[in-house]
Amino acid sequence: MWYAINCKDKENSLQLRMKTRESHLERLNELSLEGRILVAGPNPKIDNENPGDHGFSGSLIIAEFDSLNEAQEWADNDPYNIAGVFESIEVKPFKRVLP
Numbered sequence: 001m002w003y004a005i006n007c008k009d010k011e012n013s014l015q016l017r018m019k020t021r022e023s024h025l026e027r028l029n030e031l032s033l034e035g036r037i038l039v040a041g042p043n044p045k046i047d048n049e050n051p052g053d054h055g056f057s058g059s060l061i062i063a064e065f066d067s068l069n070e071a072q073e074w075a076d077n078d079p080y081n082i083a084g085v086f087e088s089i090e091v092k093p094f095k096r097v098l099p
Helices: 014-033 068-076 079-083
Strands: 002-009 037-044 056-064 086-094
Touching: 002 068, 014 037, 014 056, 014 079, 056 068, 068 086, 079 086
Parallel strands: none
Antiparallel strands: 002 056, 002 086, 037 056
């Protein structure tokens, strides 16, 4: 099943986010190579794909897992979470309708 992983960044975490980005992306790429990523990306704090020093307010990942518990465990072990970038993580089942 698909699961939406909605992560909220802590204030002033941009430097930490950038420092941890490579390991975060490596982990996402593993899921992508397995065909288990529907979409993944950050939420810019401003209406611009490249928010510069404004940074990001969080991230959204929609990925396939065998259970809600597996999705939550995967999210909890994300390098951004371990490093302290995220203030909170919400994992919910997601039903894909379109496309």
